[in-house]
Amino acid sequence: DSGVTQTPKHLITATGQRVTLRCSPRSGDLSVYWYQQSLDQGLQFLIQYYNGEERAKGNILERFSAQQFPDLHSELNLSSLELGDSALYFCASSVQKRITFGSGTRLTVV
């Protein structure tokens, strides 16, 4: 157990729908990151939050949005889902230079 909790572990939904992925960072970690990993692809950085504020943005689609709440948990919202959005979505948190990943949410869009 890495200490980063992601829910749900699996999600199957239809095209055009909207889903929310949830992440609780390790206790004490203020930074939260979201990454997308498609089949046989590397880790695509989506967005980073630090203590509730957006810190950095990567290749995040306009259909996707995220936020970090005062209790430091984060949610990634994916809307108008397309087949190509099927992927593993990882949340990670960090303190200083140590970044720790959760076990991911596998999203399947059918």
Added chain:
Amino acid sequence: QQQVKQSPQSLIVQKGGISIINCAYENTAFDYFPWYQQFPGKGPALLIAIRPDVSEKKEGRFTISFNKSAKQFSLHIMDSQPGDSATYFCAASLTGNQFYFGTGTSLTVIP
């Protein structure tokens, strides 16, 4: 633009052999270089990391070699075992903890 370039994309090594994965970067502001190991269906896990003021770091069978002038770093896995079969990612970090990952290397260790 890929901030960290990783090679090879895949690697097959005999049990007991040495696995070597290479990464290169351009941004001299990077100040931390971790390697992550990922098994299928799992999140990447930190394996070993190095700072640029050190040329080598060893932890068990895993060694990072760092060449600051060449802006390259590599992971060496000595006495590779079938249990080491996984995908390995190099990464580099800036101040502010922005992490840039390589594209990954799929390592297969055959018995």
